[in-house]
Amino acid sequence: MAKKGQYIYEYKHPAVTADTVVFGYDGKELKVLLIKRGEEKEAGTSAYVGEWALPGGFMDVDKDKTIAHTAARELKEETGLKLSVKDFKEVGTFSDIDRDPRERVITVAHYALVKLAEVQADTDADKAEWFALDEVPKLAFDHNKILQVASKHLRRDIHFEPVGFDLLPGIFTMPQLQNLYESILGVTFDRRNFANKMKRYNILAEVDDGTPRRGTRTPIRYGFDKKNYDRLKESGFQLEF
Template sequence: MPVSYEYERPALTVDCVLFGLDEEGLKVLLIRRGMEPYQGKWALPGGFVRVGEALRNAAERELEEEAGVKNVFLEQLYTFGDPGRDPREHVVSVAYYALVNLEDHDVVADTDASDAGWFALDDLPGLAFDHEEILEVAKERLKGKIRYQPIGFELLPELFSLSRLQKLYEAVLERPLDKRNFRKKLLKLGILEETDEVEKDVARRAARLYRFDREAYDRMVKEGFELQL
């Protein structure tokens, strides 16, 4: 039997913060809005949740529709519900965030997005709605996450140097780390496997390449730890 409600209800949306890493540092996926409000402005991928649609499914659908990105593992971040955050009406947004390897995800704008691309966190355009606030919350969550869970499996290629892993942590923490101390602590975790391969096509001395021990990595993600950097 249909149910009627005495009070009006706010609309519901999802917004997605996707972090990626390349040689230049940590980046975030943005789309350029192709319609009002904020037509032409850059924003996080997202949109309205359909009736009967699960939140995670809505987030996955919007990522694929707006940026051509699919098959990413999303974690729920926070709920943003300021009544004035959307000029159209009272809209509550459930934000998600994810870590992805840029090499695995080519972005292509679609539906109500006129463009899409990866932007360096230190060189962002002005964002629509309250998406700058959402991004800041996601950055702080990521900073906290690396202190109790290992990160990198989702962001790095299969084989990587310890220097690249350190650059990842420095990008997230937004500060330099002592090379010797960082390597000592990460190797002690037992989640890295040294390989016989080295970097190729580099001007400097080629560094040894490592890979994550997936079983040990997944176990540590589940159990957690405390990493002081």
């Protein structure tokens, strides 16, 4: 952690934080990881103590190689979740002059996608909790607005990147994939057309995990064919769901 001391500048500097919207999918709906704010360790005074907020915190000017490193470090410290720096996608900067009552603070918002079932055990239940997207309470600072913008980015990105596969377990079924897309986009697709379109992209691979398919009712199990996806991406290919 950064050292406390006396740091002097000729011109005013803003404080900089990184906040992260962590999205997870439980098979039914999209969820977000929130923390309950405690006493601030770094800033002079604390703000919004006891309220729900996005995980995040102040940049360590000496140690954080980039602002994404700040986001990753703070997420780990506040929720126990350890993600790779490249999993953080930048959403935008929030810099309204009065967004923090203590001093001028600008924050760089990120979002990250996790396989909820696999990480739920890692999240520190004392401090962090998963909320359904439509049950998120009033949050500290401008975090409701950040959440809104991040959701919009996710909905846009899903059209061009295989983000669905970051949210689902490694092996999944076509109906699961469709449910995910429908709940993120808030629409419904025709079952058969959705499957056809997905298959045309050749980024799904049937997986045989021993489960017998006695009838057509047992859904086929798929995995994400990352190798094929990377190849397609390199050749200038563009997904469009």
